[in-house]
Amino acid sequence: MDTIYLDNSATSYPKPEPVIEAICHFMQHVGANPGRGGHSSSLSASRLILETRELIGEFFGGRSPEEVILTQNITHALNIVIKGYLNKNDHVITTKYEHNSVLRPLNRLKSEKNISYDFLPVSEEGDFDLNSLDKLKRDNTRLIIINHASNVSGVILNIKKAIDWANYNNIPIMIDTAQTAGSYKINWQELNADFIGFTGHKGFMGPAGTGGLIISNKMIEKTKPFIEGGTGSKSDLLIQPELLPDKYEAGTQNTPGIAGLNAAIKFIKQKGIESIDKKIKENYRLLHQGLAEINGINIVGPKNIDNKVSTISLTFDEHDPAEIGFTIDKNYGIMARTGLHCAPLAHKSLGTYPEGTLRLSPGYFSSREEIEKTIKTFKDIVS
Amino acid sequence: MDTIYLDNSATSYPKPEPVIEAICHFMQHVGANPGRGGHSSSLSASRLILETRELIGEFFGGRSPEEVILTQNITHALNIVIKGYLNKNDHVITTKYEHNSVLRPLNRLKSEKNISYDFLPVSEEGDFDLNSLDKLKRDNTRLIIINHASNVSGVILNIKKAIDWANYNNIPIMIDTAQTAGSYKINWQELNADFIGFTGHKGFMGPAGTGGLIISNKMIEKTKPFIEGGTGSKSDLLIQPELLPDKYEAGTQNTPGIAGLNAAIKFIKQKGIESIDKKIKENYRLLHQGLAEINGINIVGPKNIDNKVSTISLTFDEHDPAEIGFTIDKNYGIMARTGLHCAPLAHKSLGTYPEGTLRLSPGYFSSREEIEKTIKTFKDIVS
CATH class of the missing domain: 3.40.640.10 (Type I PLP-dependent aspartate aminotransferase-like (Major domain))
Structure with missing residues (x-):
C-alpha cells in the first residue's frame, strides 16, 4: 500500500x-x-x-x-x-x-x-x-x-x-x-x-x-x-x-x-521561499476546502484560513479522532497524528480536551493527488 | 596527500x-x-x-x-x-x-x-x-x-x-x-x-x-x-x-x-568486541613502542602501557606540541589533537600545563601501514 x-x-x-x-x-x-x-x-x-x-x-x-x-x-x-x-x-x-x-x-x-x-x-x-x-x-x-x-x-x-x-x-x-x-x-x-x-x-x-x-x-x-x-x-x-x-x-x-x-x-x-510557501499553501487550501465540505467533520480553530500554517485539526460528530486516525493509517496508509499534540491548554481553549484532535499537516512534498485521495478517504469513512 | x-x-x-x-x-x-x-x-x-x-x-x-x-x-x-x-x-x-x-x-x-x-x-x-x-x-x-x-x-x-x-x-x-x-x-x-x-x-x-x-x-x-x-x-x-x-x-x-x-x-x-579490542590494541602498542624509541619524545602518563586506552599524549624536548601538530597535519596529513583536551587539571597533575600535549589516538580502522608511516614521520621531524 x-x-x-x-x-x-x-x-x-x-x-x-x-x-x-x-x-x-x-x-x-x-x-x-x-x-x-x-x-x-x-x-x-x-x-x-x-x-x-x-x-x-x-x-x-x-x-x-x-x-x-x-x-x-x-x-x-x-x-x-x-x-x-x-x-x-x-x-x-x-x-x-x-x-x-x-x-x-x-x-x-x-x-x-x-x-x-x-x-x-x-x-x-x-x-x-x-x-x-x-x-x-x-x-x-x-x-x-x-x-x-x-x-x-x-x-x-x-x-x-x-x-x-x-x-x-x-x-x-x-x-x-x-x-x-x-x-x-x-x-x-x-x-x-x-x-x-x-x-x-x-x-x-x-x-x-x-x-x-x-x-x-x-x-x-x-x-x-x-x-x-x-x-x-x-x-x-x-x-x-x-x-x-x-x-x-x-x-x-x-x-x-x-x-x-x-x-x-x-x-x-x-528553490526560493516564495515558491515553497506557495506550494505548501496550495496543498493546505485544497485539503482544507475538501474537508470543510464533508458532513460530520469539524475543523478546529480560526475561520480565516489564510491566517494559518498548514495544520488542520479535526473532530468528528460520530467518531473518536483516535479511531479515525487508526483507520486511515491501517486501511489507507494515511499518516496523521491524533491526541493532544503536547499542548493540553490549547485543547482546553478550543473545546477539544481530553479527546484531542486528528491533525493533518501537508508539506512541501505532498502532491495534489495525495490530497485528493485523502479527501476521498474522509468522505468514504466519515459521511 | x-x-x-x-x-x-x-x-x-x-x-x-x-x-x-x-x-x-x-x-x-x-x-x-x-x-x-x-x-x-x-x-x-x-x-x-x-x-x-x-x-x-x-x-x-x-x-x-x-x-x-x-x-x-x-x-x-x-x-x-x-x-x-x-x-x-x-x-x-x-x-x-x-x-x-x-x-x-x-x-x-x-x-x-x-x-x-x-x-x-x-x-x-x-x-x-x-x-x-x-x-x-x-x-x-x-x-x-x-x-x-x-x-x-x-x-x-x-x-x-x-x-x-x-x-x-x-x-x-x-x-x-x-x-x-x-x-x-x-x-x-x-x-x-x-x-x-x-x-x-x-x-x-x-x-x-x-x-x-x-x-x-x-x-x-x-x-x-x-x-x-x-x-x-x-x-x-x-x-x-x-x-x-x-x-x-x-x-x-x-x-x-x-x-x-x-x-x-x-x-x-x-565483529565481536574481543576482535575489535585486539585490533585497536595492536595499533596502539605498535605506535606506543615506536614513539617510545624516539629521542626527544616524552610519552605522558603511566608506565604500564597495558592499563591504558588507545590514547598517547606526547611532549617534546625541543618543540612545542602545537608546532608539531601543525607540521604533521600540514606536511604529512596526520590528524592529531593538541592542547589541553578540555581537562586542565589532568595536565596540571601530569606537569603538562599550560602547553598541553600532542595526542595521538589510533582506532579500529587505523592500519599498520598508517602507524608505521606516523612513527617514521615523528622520527624525521623530532629527532
Whole structure:
C-alpha cells in the first residue's frame, strides 16, 4: 500500500535529497569533531558549522552568527531561556497556545523559584488586546513567551503586536517558531525579538536532532549557561566561557545533523521561499476546502484560513479522532497524528480536551493527488 | 596527500559503513517522529529507539532499556546527574582526571548551591588508596564522580575499587565512560554503578550527536528532570512525567543519529568486541613502542602501557606540541589533537600545563601501514 505522509507538523518528510547527501558526505569524508583539534578535518567541520550559523542568522532577518546557538531541539533552546534567564519571583506572560516545552519548564520554576505566569487571552483567530497585555504587566514581569503558530489549530498569532509591545515596555520576549520557521514567507526582519527558538526538522526540512536559539547580544549577560562542559575553547577555565556561542554549547555537536540542516537551508534558498510557501499553501487550501465540505467533520480553530500554517485539526460528530486516525493509517496508509499534540491548554481553549484532535499537516512534498485521495478517504469513512 | 586519522579520542573515524547506511535508510524510508503519532512510520521510529535502548542496556551488563536515557552527548548526560541529583550543601568526591564536562557543572553548583568537592588523589597509574576515600568522606558526601579513562594520558582508573567502596558506603557513583565504552573488552557486569555516562561517537563508532546516561532505578526518584517539555506521553500533564525514559528525554530525539548508533552497536556485536579490542590494541602498542624509541619524545602518563586506552599524549624536548601538530597535519596529513583536551587539571597533575600535549589516538580502522608511516614521520621531524 502506498503511504501518504500528512504529519509534517511533527516532522517534515520526506527530506530534500541534498539533505541526505550532505549527511552521508559528512559522515564519509569529514567526520571530525569541530573545535576539538587543530587538524584540517576538524577545521572543515568548524567551517561547516560556522556557515550554518550564518545561513540561520541571515534567515532570521540578518542576525549575527554568534547569536545562533545550535541545540538538539527547540525544547532544549526554550529550556535555556526559561531556566537560564528567569530568576526567583519573576513573572511571565504567555498564552494557552504554548507547547509543553514551555508549560512544563514554567511549572517547574513555579514550584522551585516561585515564578508566576499569566495567560494572555488570545482569540481563536490569533489576536489579542493590547489592553490585556497592559493589565497583565507587573513590576516583576521579566519575559513574554508567545507561540508563533499553534501546533493544534495552526492559527498564526499576532506576534508582531506582542513584540512591539514588549520592546516598547522594555520586557524581553521569546518566540517559539517550531511551526513556522523555514517554509513560510515571513518578514523576520521586523520580528525583532530577544529570543527566538527554532527547530531544524520541520519547516527547515532538515534532520531531526537539530534546532536552536537566536539570542540577542544584550541578553547574553542576563542568561546563564544551561549545559556546561567542554567547548574546545578556553580549556583552562573551570567555568563555562562567556564567549558566544560556546557559553550555551557544551559537548560534541550533532555535526552530521548540522551538515543536513546546512543543505536544507541552501535547498530552501535555491528553490526560493516564495515558491515553497506557495506550494505548501496550495496543498493546505485544497485539503482544507475538501474537508470543510464533508458532513460530520469539524475543523478546529480560526475561520480565516489564510491566517494559518498548514495544520488542520479535526473532530468528528460520530467518531473518536483516535479511531479515525487508526483507520486511515491501517486501511489507507494515511499518516496523521491524533491526541493532544503536547499542548493540553490549547485543547482546553478550543473545546477539544481530553479527546484531542486528528491533525493533518501537508508539506512541501505532498502532491495534489495525495490530497485528493485523502479527501476521498474522509468522505468514504466519515459521511 | 593521503591523510592519516589519529584523533579517535575526539571522535572515531571513519564510521563503519552500516552506520552510514542506517542513517541514510532512516532518513529516506522512516523519517517520522517517534511517539509523536500513532501511525506506522512513527511506530517504526519508536521501535528502532527501543531496540537501541535494549542494545545499550545489554552492552552495559544487562541494564533495563528504561534505564537507558538517550541524549545529544555525554556532556548533557553528566549535567542531568550533577544538576538534577545534587542538592544544596552536598559534597562530592571526584578526581583531577575529570573532563570540563564534570568540572564546569561542579563549579557552577559550588557558587550557586554551595556544594563542595574534593579530589581523590589518583596516581599516574590510575590507582588510589581506599584510606584516601575514607578520609575524604563526609556526612554530606552524596556522589562520587570518576573518569573511567583519562582523555589526556589514556590511563584506566581503578573504577571497580571506587564502585565497590561507594556501594559499601551507600553513596551513589557516576562513571564517565567517554573514553572506554564501546570498543574495549570490559566486564560491565561488575561495574555496578548508579550512573554511567556514555558517548555514541567514540568507542561505539556511532555518529556525533548521540550519547546518554544509564540511571539505576533507585536514583530516579532522587534525580530531577533537566530538560522539560513534550514527551509524546501523558500530554495532559503540565509537569514532566515521572515515567522512564521520558522523565529525562524531552523534545524530538536525534532519530537519524540513533539509527546510526543502533547499526554501530550491531556492527560491534557482529565483529565481536574481543576482535575489535585486539585490533585497536595492536595499533596502539605498535605506535606506543615506536614513539617510545624516539629521542626527544616524552610519552605522558603511566608506565604500564597495558592499563591504558588507545590514547598517547606526547611532549617534546625541543618543540612545542602545537608546532608539531601543525607540521604533521600540514606536511604529512596526520590528524592529531593538541592542547589541553578540555581537562586542565589532568595536565596540571601530569606537569603538562599550560602547553598541553600532542595526542595521538589510533582506532579500529587505523592500519599498520598508517602507524608505521606516523612513527617514521615523528622520527624525521623530532629527532
